[in-house]
Amino acid sequence: METFTYYPGCTLRTKAKDLDTYARVSAEALGIKLEEPADWQCCGGAYTTAKDEIATKLSAVRVLNSAKEAETPLITVCSACHNVIKQTEYDISRDEEMASKVNNYLGLSEPYTGGTKVYHYLEMLRDVVGFDKLKEKVVNPFTGRKIAAYYGCLLLRPAKALAMDDPENPTIIEDFIRAIGGTPVIYAQRNECCGGYITMEDKAQAQKRSGAVMGSAKDMGAEMVITACPLCLYNLKKNSGSDLPVYYFTELLAEALGLKEASNE
Amino acid sequence: MNKNLKEQVLRSGGVNVLKCMRCGKCSGTCPSYGEMEYHPHQFVYMVEKGDIETLMKSESIYKCLTCFACVDRCPRGVEPAKVVEAVRLAAVRQQGNNHLEPSEIPALLDEDLPQQAIVTAMRKYAK
Ligand code: SF4
Ligand code: SF4
Ligand code: SF4
Numbered sequence: 001m002e003t004f005t006y007y008p009g010c011t012l013r014t015k016a017k018d019l020d021t022y023a024r025v026s027a028e029a030l031g032i033k034l035e036e037p038a039d040w041q042c043c044g045g046a047y048t049t050a051k052d053e054i055a056t057k058l059s060a061v062r063v064l065n066s067a068k069e070a071e072t073p074l075i076t077v078c079s080a081c082h083n084v085i086k087q088t089e090y091d092i093s094r095d096e097e098m099a100s101k102v103n104n105y106l107g108l109s110e111p112y113t114g115g116t117k118v119y120h121y122l123e124m125l126r127d128v129v130g131f132d133k134l135k136e137k138v139v140n141p142f143t144g145r146k147i148a149a150y151y152g153c154l155l156l157r158p159a160k161a162l163a164m165d166d167p168e169n170p171t172i173i174e175d176f177i178r179a180i181g182g183t184p185v186i187y188a189q190r191n192e193c194c195g196g197y198i199t200m201e202d203k204a205q206a207q208k209r210s211g212a213v214m215g216s217a218k219d220m221g222a223e224m225v226i227t228a229c230p231l232c233l234y235n236l237k238k239n240s241g242s243d244l245p246v247y248y249f250t251e252l253l254a255e256a257l258g259l260k261e262a263s264n265e
Numbered sequence: 266m267n268k269n270l271k272e273q274v275l276r277s278g279g280v281n282v283l284k285c286m287r288c289g290k291c292s293g294t295c296p297s298y299g300e301m302e303y304h305p306h307q308f309v310y311m312v313e314k315g316d317i318e319t320l321m322k323s324e325s326i327y328k329c330l331t332c333f334a335c336v337d338r339c340p341r342g343v344e345p346a347k348v349v350e351a352v353r354l355a356a357v358r359q360q361g362n363n364h365l366e367p368s369e370i371p372a373l374l375d376e377d378l379p380q381q382a383i384v385t386a387m388r389k390y391a392k
């Protein structure tokens with residue numbers, strides 16, 4: 001059984017419990033042990049790219065360091081957490097000035113200068129479990145169901161830091177859909193932004209963006225859309241005006257593995 | 266032109282605006298193009314010229330979604346979103362210039378809004 005340090009993030013503890021619950025039961029069934037560190041803090045939701053920002057990067061460094069101390073890789077599920085942590089890891093491994101300021105503040109027993117391997121849950125399915133192995137464990141396949149993968153922005157970009165997949169022609173979620181027996185639907189807006197946090201500032205813009213995403217998926221014949229991001233889910237459900245259902249990928253995973261009922265008891 | 270401000274924004278952004286060839290691809294791909302008074306390629310150009318106060322006063326700095334599309338699609342690796350971020354920070358770091366105050370948040374909530382939206386907005390709009 002492979003062990004990962006698991007960073008759920010603040011939203012998975014509150015509004016996105018489904019994303020978390022189904023991720024945990026499915027990991028267990030796939031032989032993956034998720035260990036949550038005792039003292040993680042919210043990563044802040046967005047990576048501050050500015051060179052002169054240090055405080056906003058500390059919580060991500062702390063969890064990277066927790067995984068280092070536990071001698072395990074780090075795993076995330078929320079796209080936004082994943083993005084913040086991956087960009088932090090990318091910069092602290094390369095930017096000596098940032099690393100030295102961060103370490104000067106944190107005063108860890110041993111400075112953190114990068115090195116923790118960070119997986120998104122989807123990468124764990126692809127690279128550790130393997131989509132072929134996952135397929136063998138499926139008991140409720142989504143046969144004949146047309147499923148649209150919504151990547152949004154944060155899973156893929158900036159590609160040099162995220163390094164998950166080809167940012168313009170990604171396949172990881174489509175391969176996941178095939179592994180659980182479904183038929184992936186490719187549509188133009190799958191890697192364009194849903195509007196994100198702008199829903200707090202400018203509802204009309206969030207409605208325009210998320211409406212474009214859902215319209216594009218529907219035009220290509222999708223029956224449902226899946227995502228890894230709580231904010232994508234919110235925008236696509238509440239701001240798009242579309243009647244197409246939207247689910248977390250972990251919910252489909254748990255259902256395919258026959259774990260969905262058990263985890264709702 | 267305020268030379269110190271230009272230096273501060275360039276240092277904070279950490280990118281080389283001189284690499285820009287003004288192709289406009291960043292603005293063409295920007296999902297907020299229609300909402301912005303100044304578009305990503307203009308941020309790059311105006312920062313290069315040192316015309317930063319104009320940008321700091323524009324609502325455009327609050328319209329960037331940090332989707333990183335311009336970062337990955339710029340053929341010259343200029344990373345315009347980092348320039349936008351640096352200008353926005355220069356603005357919200359000014360005393361009393363938060364774009365969103367914690368006291369305004371309750372009115373913006375609904376039962377389904379994820380925490381992620383709130384913490385991200387606070388990170389973008391306030392210091
Ligand atoms: S990205 Fe989100 S959900 Fe994730 S911890 Fe950070 S703010 Fe909270
Ligand atoms: S698609 Fe939307 S919520 Fe999701 S990552 Fe982009 S802005 Fe964020
Ligand atoms: S895409 Fe790059 S090179 Fe082209 S205008 Fe934008 S910043 Fe300049």
Ligand code: SF4
Nearest residue numbers: 295329330332333335
């Ligand atoms: S990161 Fe900001 S400026 Fe760049 S394309 Fe996205 S919304 Fe536009």
